[in-house]
Amino acid sequence: MSAPDENLWLANLRANPDHSQNFAQRWRNLAAEGKDIFGEARTIDAMAERGSRILDAGCGTGRIGGWLSEQGHQVVGIDLDAHLIDVAREDYPLAQWQVGNLASFTVDDGAGHLREFDLIVSAGNVVTFLSEAERLPALQKMREHLAADGRLVIGFGAGRGYAFEDFTADAVRAGLAVQQRYSTWTLREPGEDFLVAVLGRA
Structure with missing residues (x-):
């Protein structure tokens, strides 16, 4: 599977106008059922x-x-989805x-400068939804907003059109360095099915 020519989230919305509403309701249902949906956050x-x-x-x-x-x-x-942002603001x-x-x-930052962050997190396979043309610019944008000693944590699965080695190469091109690699958000040793990468400024 190769990198998409267009943003996959926008493609899904075009194919199904109710995609955002269904996605939001799914997470609300999981939370209502008592499912743990906050593992990455912890x-x-x-x-x-x-x-x-x-x-x-x-x-x-x-x-x-x-x-x-x-x-x-x-x-x-x-997030690029205005409906999901409305849900986040409400919840x-x-x-x-x-x-x-x-x-x-x-x-x-309110004074005309880029706001810097101590930690940036991108979970839920977000980077695999980006089009090929968006991938490097997105990593560059995240680096721009990263504090000098800040860390960027990105997690996504294999088989989604973004090979781990290609992601690493893009990160280096964006001025980032991989500090640690894990296979789960509970920080298990690296594996082939899932990547949780901790990056910092190169």
Whole structure:
């Protein structure tokens, strides 16, 4: 499977106008059933000092960034889907939510400068939805918003059109360095089916 020519989320919306609503309802149903939907968020929380500045890149309905905001972190979430951002604002009002494409977003600090983050998280296979033309710019944008000693944590599965070695090469081109690799969000040793990469500025 090769890199998509267009953003897969937008392609899904074009094919099914109810895609966003169905996606949001699925996560609300899982939460109502008592399912654990915050595993990735707990890992990020364990990596963070109290009150850290955290960016949820491709935040969807806000399940990760929203949970982190409830733990006292300063959270901003970015997603290109306006409906999912509306859901995040309703469900997790403590965080800031912004509509934007990861390949071109900017988070302003209020003084005309890029806001920097101690941790940036991109979970839920978000990077595999990006088109080929969006992948490198998205990594560059995340690096631009990363504090000098900040960390970027990205998780996605194999077989989704983004080979782990291609992702690593893109990260290097974006000015990032892989610091650790794991196969799960519970930080098991590296494997072939899933990658959780912890990156920093090169």
